[in-house]
Amino acid sequence: MDTLLSAPNPAGKGAHTGAMAPICDLAALRERSLVFAAMTEAEIDELLRGARLVEVPARRVVFHAGEAGDSLYVLLSGKVKVSLLSADGKEAILSLMGAGDVFGEMSLLDGLPRSATVTSLEDCRLMQIGRQDFVQFLKRHADVALKLLAALSQRLRTTNNLVENLSFYHLPSRLARLLLDLGQRHGKPAPNGVEIGLRLSQEELGNLVGASRESVNKQLRAWADAGLLEYRQGAIVIRKVDALFMQSLTA
Numbered sequence: 001m002d003t004l005l006s007a008p009n010p011a012g013k014g015a016h017t018g019a020m021a022p023i024c025d026l027a028a029l030r031e032r033s034l035v036f037a038a039m040t041e042a043e044i045d046e047l048l049r050g051a052r053l054v055e056v057p058a059r060r061v062v063f064h065a066g067e068a069g070d071s072l073y074v075l076l077s078g079k080v081k082v083s084l085l086s087a088d089g090k091e092a093i094l095s096l097m098g099a100g101d102v103f104g105e106m107s108l109l110d111g112l113p114r115s116a117t118v119t120s121l122e123d124c125r126l127m128q129i130g131r132q133d134f135v136q137f138l139k140r141h142a143d144v145a146l147k148l149l150a151a152l153s154q155r156l157r158t159t160n161n162l163v164e165n166l167s168f169y170h171l172p173s174r175l176a177r178l179l180l181d182l183g184q185r186h187g188k189p190a191p192n193g194v195e196i197g198l199r200l201s202q203e204e205l206g207n208l209v210g211a212s213r214e215s216v217n218k219q220l221r222a223w224a225d226a227g228l229l230e231y232r233q234g235a236i237v238i239r240k241v242d243a244l245f246m247q248s249l250t251a
Contacts, residue, residue, distance in 0.1 A: 029074070033100035036074075038147030050133040054126040062104075062118040062126070069107025069114045070131045075099055078124030079186075079198055082116045083207070093207045096121070096198065098186065105148065108134055121198065169250075174209040175219055176248035179229070183238050190237050192230070199234035223247075 029044065030036045036044055054073070056062060062073065065084060075097055082094045082103065094116055097103060107114050108131050138145045169177070179196070187194040202220070203213045220231045228244050230237040238244055 029076075029100055031100075033074075033102060036100070036102075038144050039141070043141060043144065047129065047133070047137050048127060051127040051129050054128050056120045056124040056126060058120055058122050058124075060120050062120060063114050065114050065117045067114045069104060069112075071128050072102060072104040072108045072134060073118075074127040074129070075101045075103070076125040076127060078120060078122040080118050080120050080124060081204070082118050084116050091207045092210070093204060096182070096186075096208075102151065105134075105152070121200075171209065171211050171215055172219055172247050173250045174211070175205070175216065176244050178205070178209055179236065179238060180241070180244060180248060182236075183241070187238070193237045193239040194241065196236045196238070200236075201234060 027041065030039065030041070039047070051074075056078070058078075062080065063069070077099050079096060079098050080103070081096050084092050084094065086092070103118055104114070106112075138148070182196045182198060183194045186196055186198045188197050189195075200208075201213075202216045205220075206213045206216045209216070220229070223229050223244070224231055226243075228238070228240045228247075230239060
């Protein structure tokens with residue numbers, strides 16, 4: 001995949017974010033984001049004055065692991081995956097992110113290359129904030145810096161849980177835990193259950209739980225035959241949450 005080519009901010013770099021208001025609901029951003037929840041709307045407005053609007057088509061790389069990082073991104077709409085590639089080209093998906101999430105801040109803070117690759121799963125709108133603007137902002141607002149540390153700690157806990165799942169649980173449990181988590185974070189009511197509002201291929205599901213596409217396909221078909229879920233063209237509907245939860249408890 002090609003690296004993302006950023007579109008310039010229509011209001012011009014350095015312009016006041018009032019010009020971005022139609023695509024950025026500050027109140028909603030505070031509700032969705034752990035980092036921005038610590039900020040007043042005035043502080044968010046201050047931070048975003050130098051931001052650039054970036055529009056990313058689905059299935060495009062925002063940045064690659066190993067690249068120099070001089071900016072962070074706020075995901076306004078759409079979803080992205082954070083992943084690593086092994087030397088033989090196998091992908092391990094570390095996390096999925098949605099509107100309100102912030103990524104790219106690690107390289108911004110420590111000055112080291114990007115630690116992972118971020119790829120859009122859907123058409124996305126991002127705000128890109130440069131290193132100098134962000135670091136100066138944190139110096140003026142220590143409370144926001146503490147909230148950012150909390151967000152990074154939460155992400156580390158998520159990674160630890162992923163390692164635990166891969167180390168101690170069999171595939172049915174790992175896959176059930178993943179689907180329940182996706183249903184909680186991205187689910188929407190459907191006539192026959194809870195639909196996961198995120199289309200993932202069986203290969204991507206396998207990359208999230210450390211299994212082959214074939215193994216994931218076999219398990220999904222078994223659960224579909226048992227009436228626990230429906231899986232059609234990447235769309236998953238959980239029909240029996242309680243039964244899937246019991247599957248997640250199997251070591």
